[in-house]
Amino acid sequence: xxxxxxSASTASLRDDLQAKxxxxxxxxxxxxxxxxxxxxxxxxxxxxxxxAAYSIQGSMSLAxxxxxxxxxxxxxxxxxxxxxxxxxxxxxxxxxxxxxxxVPDPGASWTPVIxxxxxxxxVVLACAxxxxxxxxxxxxxxxxxxxxxxxxxxxxxPQSEAVLQVNGYEWAGLGEGHGHFARQxxxxxxxxxxxxxxxxxxLAGNGTVELSxxxxxx
Amino acid sequence: xxxxxxxxxxxxxxxxxxxxxVAARLADxxxxxxxxxxxxxxxxxxxxxxxxxxxVVRGLRLRExxxxxxxxxxxxxxxxxxxxxxxxxxxxxxERTPGVEVLRPGLxxxxxxxxxxxxxxxxxxxxxxxxxxxxxxxxxxxGIADSVFAAEQAARSTTELSAVLxxxxxxxxxxxxxxxxxxxxxxxxxxxxxxxxIRTLGSFADxxxxxxxxxxxxxxxxxxxxxxxxxxxxxxxxxxPRKLDHSVDFEPGLDRVDQLAFQLRATADAFVAGLQTExxxxxxxxxxxxxxxxxxxxxxxxxxRHFTAPDVVDRVRWQLxxxxxxxxxxxxxxxxxxxxxxxxxLPGRVDSIAHHGxxxxxxxxxxxxxxxxxxxxxxxxxEAVVVPAISGGRLLSERRRLVPWxxxxxxxxxxxxxxxxxGRLPDPQPATVFASLIPVLLLDANREKVSTDHRGxxxxxxxxxxxxxxxxxxxxxxxxxxPWPLRQRWWDAVHKLEADRFQxxxxxxxxxxxxxxxxxxxxxxxxx
Numbered sequence: 098x099x100x101x102x103x104s105a106s107t108a109s110l111r112d113d114l115q116a117k118x119x120x121x122x123x124x125x126x127x128x129x130x131x132x133x134x135x136x137x138x139x140x141x142x143x144x145x146x147x148x149a150a151y152s153i154q155g156s157m158s159l160a161x162x163x164x165x166x167x168x169x170x171x172x173x174x175x176x177x178x179x180x181x182x183x184x185x186x187x188x189x190x191x192x193x194x195x196x197x198x199x200v201p202d203p204g205a206s207w208t209p210v211i212x213x214x215x216x217x218x219x220v221v222l223a224c225a226x227x228x229x230x231x232x233x234x235x236x237x238x239x240x241x242x243x244x245x246x247x248x249x250x251x252x253x254x255p256q257s258e259a260v261l262q263v264n265g266y267e268w269a270g271l272g273e274g275h276g277h278f279a280r281q282x283x284x285x286x287x288x289x290x291x292x293x294x295x296x297x298x299x300l301a302g303n304g305t306v307e308l309s310x311x312x313x314x315x
Numbered sequence: 316x317x318x319x320x321x322x323x324x325x326x327x328x329x330x331x332x333x334x335x336x337v338a339a340r341l342a343d344x345x346x347x348x349x350x351x352x353x354x355x356x357x358x359x360x361x362x363x364x365x366x367x368x369x370x371v372v373r374g375l376r377l378r379e380x381x382x383x384x385x386x387x388x389x390x391x392x393x394x395x396x397x398x399x400x401x402x403x404x405x406x407x408x409x410e411r412t413p414g415v416e417v418l419r420p421g422l423x424x425x426x427x428x429x430x431x432x433x434x435x436x437x438x439x440x441x442x443x444x445x446x447x448x449x450x451x452x453x454x455x456x457x458g459i460a461d462s463v464f465a466a467e468q469a470a471r472s473t474t475e476l477s478a479v480l481x482x483x484x485x486x487x488x489x490x491x492x493x494x495x496x497x498x499x500x501x502x503x504x505x506x507x508x509x510x511x512x513i514r515t516l517g518s519f520a521d522x523x524x525x526x527x528x529x530x531x532x533x534x535x536x537x538x539x540x541x542x543x544x545x546x547x548x549x550x551x552x553x554x555x556p557r558k559l560d561h562s563v564d565f566e567p568g569l570d571r572v573d574q575l576a577f578q579l580r581a582t583a584d585a586f587v588a589g590l591q592t593e594x595x596x597x598x599x600x601x602x603x604x605x606x607x608x609x610x611x612x613x614x615x616x617x618x619x620r621h622f623t624a625p626d627v628v629d630r631v632r633w634q635l636x637x638x639x640x641x642x643x644x645x646x647x648x649x650x651x652x653x654x655x656x657x658x659x660x661l662p663g664r665v666d667s668i669a670h671h672g673x674x675x676x677x678x679x680x681x682x683x684x685x686x687x688x689x690x691x692x693x694x695x696x697x698e699a700v701v702v703p704a705i706s707g708g709r710l711l712s713e714r715r716r717l718v719p720w721x722x723x724x725x726x727x728x729x730x731x732x733x734x735x736x737x738g739r740l741p742d743p744q745p746a747t748v749f750a751s752l753i754p755v756l757l758l759d760a761n762r763e764k765v766s767t768d769h770r771g772x773x774x775x776x777x778x779x780x781x782x783x784x785x786x787x788x789x790x791x792x793x794x795x796x797x798p799w800p801l802r803q804r805w806w807d808a809v810h811k812l813e814a815d816r817f818q819x820x821x822x823x824x825x826x827x828x829x830x831x832x833x834x835x836x837x838x839x840x841x842x843x
Binding site for chain 2: 161180182186187189198265276
């Protein structure tokens with residue numbers, strides 16, 4: 098695609114190139130990836146890549162399910178900036194509580210705290226900060242790649258490996274005045290290295306994740 | 316086996332009467348100069364002279380003692396306090412006569428020979444012991460005899476006016492003759508002997524040793540030797556412990572945390588090094604901080620591994636900066652409410668350094684994690700990095716227990732979680748549990764607040780849900796269930812809970828867990 102070198106198109110060219118670099122970095126397959134739960138395996142076939150950031154939008158359960166895979170595998174996990182993290186639900190997903198560290202309120206020093214956590218913990222789940230400068234995000238990205246740890250951001254994040262967007266969820270088991278929540282079905286949209294896929298996942302019964310069906314779409 | 320001691324080792328026993336009471340007074344748990352008593356298992360374990368004048372004696376039930384002496388001040392017995400307060404007494408004694416064996420707090424034995432030779436006589440040695448106790452302001456009695464047992468009995472039979480009793484060599488057996496068999500300290504044996512008609516140590520000592528062995532066994536022959544004035548125990552002097560605690564005084568007091576941290580570095584280094592030369596590491600540290608106003612802050616800190624010097628300094632900083640220790644209104648920053656004049660480090664729990672050695676290839680991961688998290692703690696404070704655990708309770712926020720990194724989980728937490736807790740939410744549990752309840756509103760078809768009747772049923776089904784508590788921005792309720800009653804401890808004002816739970820899905824597809832507390836609606840958690 099030819100570009101005339103006006104200032105606006107320079108910016109877009111730079112963004113394009115950055116995206117391409119990012120994509121090519123993403124294809125490095127030499128490192129051992131972190132496992133994911135069976136229900137997410139078809140959506141993230143390579144598992145969670147060490148050194149990458151993932152953006153999760155709209156669901157704490159999905160974030161917990163993503164955290165559960167590495168935790169079941171023996172990794173240490175951290176959760177930052179989420180004072181409302183439901184510990185019992187996390188245990189239900191299979192996250193080992195004795196290898197989980199919470200920093201409920203990182204305060205003003207969001208980036209240093211996340212970087213310090215990423216230094217020592219394999220997976221860090223963090224709420225998105227109010228506003229993060231692209232340069233700061235790039236620095237944190239470099240730190241993540243250096244330490245081979247994975248960042249899951251609950252909210253938007255620039256330069257993320259994949260965006261997992263929950264468009265809606267359906268709860269089974271509850272009626273009008275009777276029953277109780279039993280199963281959760283997430284309408285999920287995954288943007289992974291340029292490909293967008295849609296699927297729906299069941300988060301079943303006692304909190305463990307079981308795959309029921311996938312609908313692969315455009 | 317018959318025990319014969321041909322040349323008895325002379326023993327000096329120092330007895331500190333009513334030690335539990337004296338210790339309680341030294342620790343400021345009991346006031347002095349008023350009738351006071353220490354209570355163990357519901358009966359008087361020790362009482363003061365004032366109380367004794369009113370007719371209170373050892374072994375009396377507390378209620379009975381209080382009828383005899385209505386002004387009686389009492390506190391429970393505490394063996395740790397007894398031992399702790401006894402420590403300075405022993406140290407002072409050891410300065411005068413080395414080789415002290417602590418038989419129990421309030422009673423110690425010394426080999427008399429060395430002391431007698433040094434002071435030029437057994438009476439003079441006893442005088443030195445009395446003088447040492449007197450310098451600390453406690454009352455002591457001394458007995459010297461051929462055996463530890465006889466010397467203890469001699470010390471106990473002294474009076475306030477003549478505090479020393481020296482039994483000449485060879486006279487111990489005759490001295491013990493009139494004592495009842497109860498003083499042997501073996502209740503079962505004493506009871507049996509009395510039923511056999513043997514009431515005094517003298518008549519017990521007259522029995523042939525072989526018969527005693529045949530009838531009463533090893534414990535009996537031991538007691539028989541005691542009654543004969545031949546205590547088989549020898550005085551085993553203790554090794555005075557090295558001083559492990561460190562303290563530092565500031566004159567004038569320091570009022571900035573950074574100054575204090577700088578000044579404490581050397582002391583913290585010395586503290587850790589002192590432990591290391593003993594082959595120990597500290598896993599629990601007690602920090603005592605005294606300020607110019609005279610108030611003391613005392614806190615025990617745990618550590619997942621062991622304390623190093625920077626960790627020790629960090630704990631002091633956190634202790635000074637923690638909101639609980641700072642009085643209301645004072646700045647929590649680097650300025651303190653009152654200048655600090657004294658800081659003490661006491662090892663609360665120590666462990667052998669061998670258990671904390673580095674593995675050959677490094678126990679890498681865990682140590683790195685600890686270092687990293689400690690760094691975050693020094694950035695944000697001790698309570699900022701927490702480890703979660705599931706505890707017991709009915710409300711979800713009660714069930715979530717967060718413990719600062721490095722501190723131990725409170726005892727019984729897992730036990731609490733394992734209890735049945737009627738009214739517990741069925742699985743799956745909500746992923747978002749609000750740290751504090753959020754006020755919301757649930758309205759019925761007539762835009763009235765939904766409430767329950769006196770039988771716990773719903774007056775009208777919910778129709779509208781306002782997640783912000785503002786009736787204008789409402790969403791339709793599509794599906795719901797409840798009320799599920801939570802009733803707890805109606806008699807207890809603090810832990811009382813009377814609420815109803817609801818699950819609902821609103822028009823936007825969000826799933827909520829609501830709590831109806833009397834008239835108000837709260838969001839407890841969200842399923843997302």
